[in-house]
Amino acid sequence: MxxxxxxxxxxxxxxxxxxxxxxxxxxxxxxxxxxxxxxxxxxxxxxxxxxxxxxxxxxxxxxxxxxxxxxxxxxxxxxxxxxxxxxxxxxxxxSRRSSRPMSPLSRRQSNRRRSTKLNLALIEDPLVAMMASATTAAGPLTPPAEQNDQFESLDTSTKLPDTPMAEQMEEDPFDVIEEEPEADVGKPHLVTHAKVYAIAEKYGIPGLKSLARKKFAQQMELHISSTELPEACQEAYETTVDSDRGLRDVVIQAFRAHPALSLRKDVEAVVRDTPGLAFELFRMASGLPITS
Missing domain, CATH: 3.30.710.10 (Potassium Channel Kv1.1; Chain A)
Known part of the structure; x- marks a missing residue:
């Protein structure tokens, strides 16, 4: 349901x-x-x-x-x-599939997958191989058998009934309304987010404006080397007024965190054609506040 x-x-x-x-x-x-x-x-x-x-x-x-x-x-x-x-x-x-309780069989299979131990001998890494050999020689790093009993009472997963109520208590009720990640995860969509931010400002939609800024900032950090970044910076400055710091602060912060951006030829070309961005980068480089 x-x-x-x-x-x-x-x-x-x-x-x-x-x-x-x-x-x-x-x-x-x-x-x-x-x-x-x-x-x-x-x-x-x-x-x-x-x-x-x-x-x-x-x-x-x-x-x-x-x-x-x-x-x-x-x-x-x-x-x-x-x-x-x-x-x-x-x-x-x-949504129904994600909110449907797990059957007892599915839960047991899930627990079995989680409890599978990692075979260190199969990993081709010198350090891990040394660890595996040391563990084999010294014995497994587990408590003695007589100590296992005192922890058994703490594992209640096998004693609880596999009922829908138990499953529903474990899941976050708001998880089911979250949307799936962007389809083209390899594309930053920086220009798109800047355009959405601008149209949200134009038509007075604060929720969309906040969402677009969040997406713009996240993708700017993830795709700092993207060829789309210079155009996105220009879009952010040409479609917003000087007093709107939403996207502009994100751009300036990117230049602060990644000084090498200024050495890129494509970025230099955009800075030359975008007076507002050039002026603020000049003030930043001079140690002056961005806004007077």
């Missing part, structure tokens, strides 16, 4: 997939998104104002976003219904 959180997320995903009960349409180029005012308006200052005031959008039920980046718009809409983007949403089938 689905938990209430999974039930809610599945319902939102279903609304997005089939457009049922839709009362608002977002248009971006050739794409049309059938959305719901009750879902997006309370979370966006722009969309709330567009449908509340007597504008053309509130009368026609159509909001044209053609001037925005199509990819960023798609991720924004996905966030409204999945609380994430660039990730595979958790399906109802997979």
């Amino acid at each position: 689905d938990s209430p959180n999974v039930e809610l997320m599945s319902a939102l995903a279903s609304l997005f997939e089939n457009g049922k009960y839709s009362d608002l349409t977002l248009v971006c180029g050739m794409k049309r998104y059938q959305v719901h005012r009750a879902v997006i308006c309370p979370r966006s200052e722009f969309f709330e104002g567009a449908v509340r005031h007597p504008f053309r959008e509130s009368e026609t039920g159509v909001i044209d976003l053609t001037e925005d980046d199509p990819e960023a718009v798609e991720h924004m809409v996905n966030y409204f219904y999945h609380l994430d983007y660039l990730s595979k949403p958790l399906s109802r089938r997979s």
